[in-house]
Amino acid sequence: MQSKDNTPRIIIAIDGYSSSGKSSMAKSLAKSLGYNYVDTGAMYRAVTLYAMRHGMIATDGTVNADAIAAALPDIAIAFERTPDGSQHTLLNGEDVENAIRHMEVSNNVSPVAAIPAVRHNLVEKQQAFGMEKGIVMDGRDIGTTVFPDAELKIFVDASAQTRAQRRVKELVEKGIPASYEEVLANVVHRDHIDETRTESPLRRAADAINLDNSEMTIEQQNQWLLDRYHEAISKLNA
């Protein structure tokens, strides 16, 4: 599929650790290119919120994987563009954009994302979003599992401390209370579960380009990403 000026529209996979800033980068790139943006972490968070609301996660964090797997047909996830240009996640039609960012959801999401039935269901939905190309998708397994043939794959990393600081800032800006220690512990714990689960663990695709953005400003990251996009397009045209 091509855009009006005949530039091919491609799939851009941005994977990396939690709070590495990949969502902001992915969003900004999608906006610059006129591409669709899909935050796959939001999809795992929405399933987690549904499970919490329906008593499928005990207060000690024990997850009822069978109940969650059985509920998947009842869980509809969509994205909606708001008038201010930001994107909100809808769970069965309800705007849950704020609710899915709360610490309780962050604390429960990794075990839910490790359930094979949940992964299969969401990966299928993500692949459907990419049918038309012209998409930027961020997550953990986009370059390895969802779109192994993506024309551009980026793997983003930054130290756990940098990521925790960013996350606290983001949460505070949204009016969600958060302590640095709690967020750092959550980031480290989630990294571990995401890297060690058996079903599509967080792993850099062999052909992904690495980006360590610990020392980069947002503007530098955006420019870096646009440069990689232009390189990918010239390779296709070569």
Ligand code: DC
């Ligand atoms: O990017 P995030 O922090 O919003 O992601 C939330 C959780 O979902 C995270 O613990 C890992 C999981 N996730 C995943 O397993 N696969 C993806 N493609 C995206 C997120």
